[in-house]
Amino acid sequence: MLIKIDFSSDEAIYQQLCNQIILGIATADLEEGQALPSVRQMADDIGINMHTVNKAYSILRQEGFVKMDRRRGAIISVDVDALRARAQLEKDLRKLLAQARCRNMTRMELHRMVDSIYDDYE
């Protein structure tokens, strides 16, 4: 799994890391049960601090994307029914669609965009 951090981005490094791992799970690049590199290894690989990786892993655990294993480290384990996550997801979508509406995007355009993005997952 190749991680690419944009150091000139205004998005926090730990946030970029979270997003890319979630994307990896969505695209089946990362599979259930698979172990992520250790915090130290991942930090070395992408040239950042161990604690920044640790923060990302902690958030992924809290949001139900991985579980921690004393022996193997962070293991992909998606909690499909994470209720808070679904609720937050709808809130975020609502903000996004308010912007889309302001740009005169139609339902059909959005449906097509959703389908287009979902095509990458199969």
Added chain:
Amino acid sequence: MLIKIDFSSDEAIYQQLCNQIILGIATADLEEGQALPSVRQMADDIGINMHTVNKAYSILRQEGFVKMDRRRGAIISVDVDALRARAQLEKDLRKLLAQARCRNMTRMELHRMVDSIYDDYE
């Protein structure tokens, strides 16, 4: 237009303000040409600092939701064809859908969610 700020939220005040104004435009609660309260008035109304409102207005201008008028202040004026905005919107949607996919949400569920949210705009 009633603005409600959650001071215990982890979302920045200026960001909440931006979101609510964009939502107001989407729901036609705020109409093209309409003037927003002055930065000082808005700050007084919701009990925050003038500069926080000013930051929100500046971002709304930069993203093409309002234009500044020396005489009247901030005027709703949506740039429908803001290219950067559409590109950013697709990036944000991509992040959101990666999470949705991890939660096993189907295209159809998302289509229904989009339609449901869009129903509030009409």
Added chain:
DNA sequence: TCACGTGTTATATTATACATATAACAGTAC
């Protein structure tokens, strides 16, 4: 037992962002 690799925790430092406060400036309207 002992060395090694896990995540975790503690403490400290630097830099940046958020929100506030006070003040002044440059236009526009009456």
Added chain:
DNA sequence: GTACTGTTATATGTATAATATAACACGTGA
């Protein structure tokens, strides 16, 4: 001139982000 716009400047306190060094508890395997 007076009053209202947004804008800019400077400063302060708080919070977060990212770094650095160090130590700890647990599990594995030689």
